Amino acid sequence: MNRHLLSIHDVSAQEIVRILDTAESFREVGTRVIKKVPALRGRTVVNLFYENSTRTRISFELAAKRLSADVINFSTSGSSVSKGESLKDTALTLQAMGADAIVIRHSSSGAPLTLTRWVKGSVLNAGDGTHEHPTQALLDLYTMRDRLGRLEGLRVAIVGDVLHSRVGRSLSFALVKMGAEVMLVGPPTLIPPDAPAWGVQVSHDIDAVLPGLDVCYMLRVQRERQRQQYVPSVREYARRFGLSRERAGMLPDDALVMHPGPMNRGVEIDSDVADMPRAVIEEQVTNGIAVRMSLLYLLLAGSGPRAAGGSAEEAGAVRLPEEVATGA
Amino acid sequence: MPEPVLFRGARVVDPASGTDEVADVLADGGTIAPSSGADATVFDCDGLVLAPGLVDLHAHLRQPGREDKETVESGCRAAALGGFTAVCPMANTDPVADNAAVIHEVLELARVAGTCDVFPVGAITRGLGGEEMAELGEMVDAGVRLFSDDGRCVPSARMLRNALTYVRAFEGVVIAEHCEDASLAEGGQMHEGLTSSSLGLAAQPREAEEVVVARDLAVARLTGGRLHLCHLSSAGSVEMVRRAKAEGLGVTAEVTPHHLVFSEEDLLTYDTNMKMNPPLRAGRDRGELRAALADGTIDAIATDHAPHAVEEKEAEFDQAPFGTIGLETALAAVLTHLVEPGELTLSRAIEALSTAPARILGAGDHGGPIEPGRPANLVVFDPSAEWVVEPPFASRSRNSAFLGRRLRGRVVHTMLRGELVVADGKAQR
Numbered sequence: 001m002n003r004h005l006l007s008i009h010d011v012s013a014q015e016i017v018r019i020l021d022t023a024e025s026f027r028e029v030g031t032r033v034i035k036k037v038p039a040l041r042g043r044t045v046v047n048l049f050y051e052n053s054t055r056t057r058i059s060f061e062l063a064a065k066r067l068s069a070d071v072i073n074f075s076t077s078g079s080s081v082s083k084g085e086s087l088k089d090t091a092l093t094l095q096a097m098g099a100d101a102i103v104i105r106h107s108s109s110g111a112p113l114t115l116t117r118w119v120k121g122s123v124l125n126a127g128d129g130t131h132e133h134p135t136q137a138l139l140d141l142y143t144m145r146d147r148l149g150r151l152e153g154l155r156v157a158i159v160g161d162v163l164h165s166r167v168g169r170s171l172s173f174a175l176v177k178m179g180a181e182v183m184l185v186g187p188p189t190l191i192p193p194d195a196p197a198w199g200v201q202v203s204h205d206i207d208a209v210l211p212g213l214d215v216c217y218m219l220r221v222q223r224e225r226q227r228q229q230y231v232p233s234v235r236e237y238a239r240r241f242g243l244s245r246e247r248a249g250m251l252p253d254d255a256l257v258m259h260p261g262p263m264n265r266g267v268e269i270d271s272d273v274a275d276m277p278r279a280v281i282e283e284q285v286t287n288g289i290a291v292r293m294s295l296l297y298l299l300l301a302g303s304g305p306r307a308a309g310g311s312a313e314e315a316g317a318v319r320l321p322e323e324v325a326t327g328a
Numbered sequence: 329m330p331e332p333v334l335f336r337g338a339r340v341v342d343p344a345s346g347t348d349e350v351a352d353v354l355a356d357g358g359t360i361a362p363s364s365g366a367d368a369t370v371f372d373c374d375g376l377v378l379a380p381g382l383v384d385l386h387a388h389l390r391q392p393g394r395e396d397k398e399t400v401e402s403g404c405r406a407a408a409l410g411g412f413t414a415v416c417p418m419a420n421t422d423p424v425a426d427n428a429a430v431i432h433e434v435l436e437l438a439r440v441a442g443t444c445d446v447f448p449v450g451a452i453t454r455g456l457g458g459e460e461m462a463e464l465g466e467m468v469d470a471g472v473r474l475f476s477d478d479g480r481c482v483p484s485a486r487m488l489r490n491a492l493t494y495v496r497a498f499e500g501v502v503i504a505e506h507c508e509d510a511s512l513a514e515g516g517q518m519h520e521g522l523t524s525s526s527l528g529l530a531a532q533p534r535e536a537e538e539v540v541v542a543r544d545l546a547v548a549r550l551t552g553g554r555l556h557l558c559h560l561s562s563a564g565s566v567e568m569v570r571r572a573k574a575e576g577l578g579v580t581a582e583v584t585p586h587h588l589v590f591s592e593e594d595l596l597t598y599d600t601n602m603k604m605n606p607p608l609r610a611g612r613d614r615g616e617l618r619a620a621l622a623d624g625t626i627d628a629i630a631t632d633h634a635p636h637a638v639e640e641k642e643a644e645f646d647q648a649p650f651g652t653i654g655l656e657t658a659l660a661a662v663l664t665h666l667v668e669p670g671e672l673t674l675s676r677a678i679e680a681l682s683t684a685p686a687r688i689l690g691a692g693d694h695g696g697p698i699e700p701g702r703p704a705n706l707v708v709f710d711p712s713a714e715w716v717v718e719p720p721f722a723s724r725s726r727n728s729a730f731l732g733r734r735l736r737g738r739v740v741h742t743m744l745r746g747e748l749v750v751a752d753g754k755a756q757r
Contacts, residue, residue: 088642108644109528110598129646131528169528194525 001298004123006112007132008173016178020142023287023294029066030289039297040069043100047073048090049126050081050106055261055285056126056136060103063292069300072099087111091118101300104128122299130164135295136260137170139288141178143280144215146287147256152179157209159185159241160219160268161230163192167260168219172200185209186241189230206241210250217258218243218268238267248273256280330746331369332356335708338373342380343679344696353378355704358746362700373708376740379678380696381413381705383685385474385504385582386558386630387655389415389446391437392430393422398635398724400437404444405757406633406655406722408749411707411739414686414694415444415655418478419451426451426462428470435471443749443757445705447689449474452491452503458483461491468498473690476504478558479605481540483510485547492553500690502580504556507540507565508532508606517646519561519607523592529645534562534613537606541565545572548579556688557581559632561606563616570625580688582630583617585661586652586729590614594729600641600648601729604634621680622672628685629677631658635725652729656721661730663711663737674711682707693745704746713738722755 002010011019029035045064047057057073064071074094081090087106094102101122104112109129116123127133145151156175162168162184169192175182182200184191195202203209210216223234231237248257248270257269257279265271273279335353342348354361354368389403398406400417407415417434419425425434431448438446450467452475454460464475475495482488482505495501516532518524524531541557545568548555560566560581569581590608602608620626634651641648654661659681666672672680686695693703715738717730742750749756 086639086642087644088639106644108646110645113598114644129528130530166528192525193520194522197522197525 003299004112004116005134005295005299006116006123006125008134008137008170008177010134013177016138016141016174019138019291019294019298020145022298023142023290026293026297027287027290029293030286035066036068037066038068040064040067040300043069043300044098045069045071045101045103045296046094046099047071048094048102048104049073049075050104050111051127053105053127056105059285059288060126060292063289064296066289067293067296069100069296087114088118091115095119095121101296124295124299127166129166131166132170133166134170134174135288135292136167137174138295139284139291140171140217140258140260141174142287142291143258143284144256147280147283148214151175154180154214155183155212156180156215156217157183157185157206157213158217158219159206159243160221161190161225162186162195162219163190164222164225165219171217172198176200183209187231187237190225206247207250210247211252213251213255215256215258216243216251220260220262220264221268234267242267243269243273245270245272248276248278251278258284261285329357330355332361332367333743333746333748334368334370335373335378335741336370338376338378338708340378340698341675341678342696342698343675343683344380345699347698348675353698353706355706355743355746358704360698360700360702360704371708371741375712376708376710377674378698378706378708380682380686380698381694381707381742381744382411382659382681383414383689383691383694384412384631384633384655384658385416385556385628385685385688386478387415387417387633388420388635388651389417390635391421392433396724397637400434400446401441402722402724403633403655404438404441404446405755406653408443408742408744409722409739409755410655410657411659411709411742412444412655413705413707413742413744414447414689414691416447416449416474416689419449419476420456420479424451424455425449426454426456428463428466431467431470431472441757443755444744445691445694447471447473447691449476449478449504451475452477452482453487456480458487461487461494464491464494465498468501473500474502474504474556476506476558478504478506480510481505481507481544485543488544488547489551492547492551492555496551496553500554502554502556502688504558505540505544506558507537507544509536509539512536512539516607517603518595519592519609521592521610523595527595527598532607534564534609537562538564538568541568545569545577545579548572548577552578555579559584559587559606559630560617560626561587561609561613563613566616566620566625570620573625580627581625582628582685583621583626584630584632585654585658587617588614588621588629589661589665590729598645600643600645601652601727601731603645603648603650604632604652604729605650618666618671622676627680628688629658629662629680630685631655633723635723636727637725641727651727653721653723653725653727656723657717657728657730657735659709659739660715660735660737664735668736704743706741706743707739708741709737709739711737
């Protein structure tokens with residue numbers, strides 16, 4: 001593994017399998033009464049969130065805490081950043097305080113890569129602008145593999161505003177890497193013009209696509225796109241691309257409905273559809289913690305302790321996934 | 329009066345007279361003198377090239393307003409070290425150079441600096457606002473030869489029509505356009521293509537430039553006015569200019585060294601020093617720009633020297649300002665990436681860096697020919713000297729797209745009206 005996870009391009013197909021397998025062994029931890037293992041005891045994980053994202057931050061926070069890391073939440077409102085501190089100075093400050101990993105969410109594409117210039121620890125991209133959201137893609141892969149038993153050959157439609165979606169991009173890259181067949185579905189204004197170069201197919205007709213799918217992945221539609229005239233109205237979008245009950249009925253029986261959240265019920269997905277058994281949206285959330293535990297573990301545990309001391313436990317921690325897997 | 333100086337045995341490349349031969353050049357009393365004087369200071373120029381001083385049609389010297397980034401003095405020193413004897417600072421200062429008072433101020437600052445001739449560019453519209461025509465005649469009287477709302481284009485075809493028509497009253501005065509359709513380019517951080525897609529950056533298509541080039545050429549045809557197109561970046565723009573010239577329109581065009589050297593792929597690490605406007609485009613565009621420069625469709629090389637503060641560039645990509653400095657690297661970049669590989673003759677390179685821009689500007693003292701009686705505005709450079717681009721720069725800023733790159737070609741002497749403003753690679757003021 002690279003020291004950082006900035007993009008799906010940073011991990012190979014083999015490494016993705018390893019990340020998902022390790023997550024598998026960590027998922028059990030979440031079912032225990034005491035949901036904690038000592039794998040990252042004494043390590044410091046900073047959640048540096050320049051954009052509000054309660055669910056992603058909580059997921060990373062729980063993941064780090066279940067690995068016994070110390071977690072600092074640095075949100076930018078009410079902090080030095082709101083007083084005009086630059087990303088560089090914030091990074092140097094966190095570096096000086098000995099952060100082992102920085103989980104960054106930022107509205108600017110590329111901010112996580114820029115951050116790596118100034119910090120020694122690992123940087124995990126928790127979503128940057130319209131670039132990537134690799135941990136979301138990995139937890140989605142985990143959920144698909146868990147429910148359908150494989151990734152290779154899966155037929156997955158990603159429906160919605162792929163042009164502006166970091167989730168849609170990371171998921172496309174990851175699925176293509178794992179040998180799945182990806183179809184981007186949406187109005188032409190919201191499909192990246194160079195999508196064919198990603199190794200994916202494009203359709204503007206959701207009804208034609210649904211019957212052949214294993215997974216129908218709905219992206220959140222932002223009302224801003226109507227203001228920017230990408231679509232005439234949210235209403236027309238919902239009529240043409242929303243996953244209604246009728247449309248959900250066109251899916252094969254065992255096909256999954258997925259959504260990265262937060263949902264606009266009644267826009268890209270009908271409320272009834274979101275609550276169907278085939279909709280695995282809460283499972284995605286649960287699995288997200290295990291996948292983020294896996295990533296923090298793989299990025300940090302192998303790198304050795306930053307400070308001296310605790311070496312016996314550290315050594316124990318390195319063996320931990322196997323122990324977890326065997327229910328130890 | 330400047331002391332007599334003899335450059336002995338230089339390869340004299342002077343496109344204005346068609347000269348390319350080893351010769352001695354004597355400067356005495358501010359002008360080129362006919363024969364070698366006995367009491368001249370002699371510089372041995374074996375292996376060096378002597379050419380007319382370079383002329384930059386497009387620079388940002390930031391004064392008045394952003395003296396932390398550049399001043400007329402620091403910018404002129406950077407220009408002289410880069411081999412330039414004339415430079416045109418753009419009007420987007422604070423206050424904007426949209427009136428004769430600001431033009432006089434810049435000219436006075438340049439006179440005091442004394443290292444490079446300065447031809448301030450005046451704004452076409454008040455405050456660069458695109459709404460009301462600035463007092464162009466007043467600025468012409470103050471010495472302006474070139475008008476531009478650089479940073480944006482004149483938004484309405486009607487305003488452009490009036491400006492191009494109005495300046496026909498003034499001999500040789502040129503309207504220069506930064507061609508960019510604001511609505512197509514809006515929010516665009518880089519060129520729209522595979523690289524922007526992989527970086528997830530909002531992007532601007534080359535058509536943002538091309539639709540305005542098309543409009544401007546049509547308006548130039550309508551008015552018969554003198555139009556100059558700044559820093560072309562797209563293959564399609566080049567093709568339109570080629571056709572317009574064949575048709576006989578009074579249009580000229582420039583290209584920057586960075587558009588000739590780099591492409592969109594150089595942004596893959598979100599390097600903000602590679603963020604400029606117009607953006608670096610595809611390899612195909614770069615190829616067409618090079619070919620158009622070689623065949624004369626693009627007349628001149630201009631730096632678009634755009635100094636920015638370190639803390640502004642050391643930021644998230646979409647928050648960093650556009651631009652790279654270029655005065656100190658332009659000649660070496662062209663020599664290294666175009667002349668050495670054989671894509672451009674040395675004579676054409678000098679023509680594009682000196683003779684052609686001097687002609688566009690109507691700067692009769694610059695651009696050669698290097699003949700007795702002519703003002704001694706000269707550059708002497710070592711085409712084989714290798715160096716790595718790194719701070720310190722004479723510019724107050726260091727946002728160079730060439731940072732860390734190895735270039736060949738170094739300015740040895742720059743002479744302004746017979747005075748050595750750079751000698752042995754060192755600024756003399």
